[in-house]
Amino acid sequence: MPNRPAPLPTPRLPMTPVLSWASVARGRGARVPSILDAGPARLVTSGRIAIALALREMGIGPGDVVLVPAWHSLSMIPPVLWRGATPLFYKLGMDAAVDLDDVAAKLDARVKAIMVTHYFGVPQDIARIRAFCDAHGLLLLEDCAHCFFGEHAGRPVGSFGDYAIGSSMKFFPIFEGGCLVSARHALKAPPLRSAGLGFEAKIALASLENSFAHGRLAPVKAMLWLPMKLKDLAWRTLKARRAGAGAATAALAPSSSDSSAEFEPAWLDKRSSWFSRTMLRLVSRPRIVAQRRRNYQALQRALGGLPGCRPLYPALPDGACPWLFPMLVDEPDRLAARLKDAAVPVVRFGQHQWPGVDAAVCPNSAALAHGVLAFPCHQDLLPHELASMIARIAQALQP
Structure with a gap:
């Protein structure tokens, strides 16, 4: 059996879009x-x-x-x-x-x-x-x-x-x-309201911190260095005091922000943050679509012909804007382990199904849930990040 190839050195790859100067161009x-x-x-x-x-x-x-x-x-x-x-x-x-x-x-x-x-x-x-x-x-x-x-x-x-x-x-x-x-019905629900200043600050700061963690907005990071340190200190102090008093620390953001599957009815009457609503207006939508399609097609060209996998969709339809690049893989668990070692971000959508939903309910769905691995193709992947990810996926697919 051939030796397993050593992982390629790589930059940290953002799984989700990252705020940068290009975002609002x-x-x-x-x-x-x-x-x-x-x-x-x-x-x-x-x-x-x-x-x-x-x-x-x-x-x-x-x-x-x-x-x-x-x-x-x-x-x-x-x-x-x-x-x-x-x-x-x-x-x-x-x-x-x-x-x-x-x-x-x-x-x-x-x-x-x-x-x-x-x-x-x-x-x-x-x-x-x-x-x-x-x-x-x-x-x-x-x-x-x-x-x-x-x-x-x-x-x-x-x-x-x-x-x-x-x-x-x-x-x-x-x-x-x-x-x-709704294109067919008037929305009858009462008006939404803000979740409060803590929520508003949490969302803006989390978005900025994600950007800083991936090397974007360096001048802004430098300017906010001291306020960010003071924020971290204040939050750690608050949590320590609450823990000492036996009180739970209230969540400032919904668990969905951390990819949890939990449903929290307390957020039903809350509107999206001011920061997020502002980004919906400022971020370039043509750039989102064009760059995601470009990255998806680059992944398809590079990986589509490799053994042990195939793109879930033979071609990206005209006008479609992809969320991720999904591949159907022959040995998904083995490949997922290799990709984890190589620090490649991967999503296994629907891998864990609702209790009782299995191959007896739908063999195709069970096969997709187990066999599809999906990779980021979002607009904020830099060219060297995309190239590095492609190289590491190709290496992981080797026997």
Whole structure:
């Protein structure tokens, strides 16, 4: 057996977008459609909060059934349970397309709504799904958590559902953010309110600290060195005092900011931070889309022909803006371990499924949950960072 190759030296790679001077530079190109073009929007702190609000707007309640894709994020399920409803999981193809035959077989008087996910930024055949829902009296919740930008059949993503949800923190250099949109219904929920000064400061500082940690905004880091040190000292002192008094330290930001699957109803009436809402206006959207497509295609060219893996999607559709670059891998656990050793950021979306959802429910979904490894392709990867990541993935794929 050949010796395992030594990991390549590499810079620390940002998993998510990182604020930099380039983030707010004017992007070139035409205006790009997004979920925010689909209709009036509520800017909230996460996609899961938006799901809960959408289900409430739909009138989903005890005794109702909500159809959910068998390949899913764990965070999609607690909002359904919060409404007292039951999730029922439907099948997908190996390309993650909705199996409408299976959906039709599951319909009965209790089924009120279906969640449809646009995986990794590639839209489903959502016009066909919309027609199916209209024919069966089914409410459609369009899950654009992976698909903030893009269009289908000449319309923005999010405009086909009765309601649509998005996750802005997957596409912008921010620490929290989601949205609820409806192209078909007025949003009835009461106005959102701020989560307070602590939350506002936490989000702005966390976004800046992420930037500093990856070598961006060096002059700003130098100017804020002392205030940041004083902030760290004050926070450590506060936590120590509370711990000594036996009191819990209240969270200043939702757990979704730290990739937890937890659902926190306390955030249902909170609006996204001022910092995040400002970034939605200032950050160049044409740059986001163009650079993500460019990075995705670079990954596809470099890795698409290597043994033991294949891109989940043979080609990136025109107009699609990817969240990540997903590959279907023959030996995912082995490769994931190698990538961890090589410090390559990787996402295994849906690896952990809701209890009871396994290959017996949907063999394709189980295969995707186990076999898909996804890599960052966001707009803030620098050329040398992208090249380094490609080299390390290629090396990890060697026998």
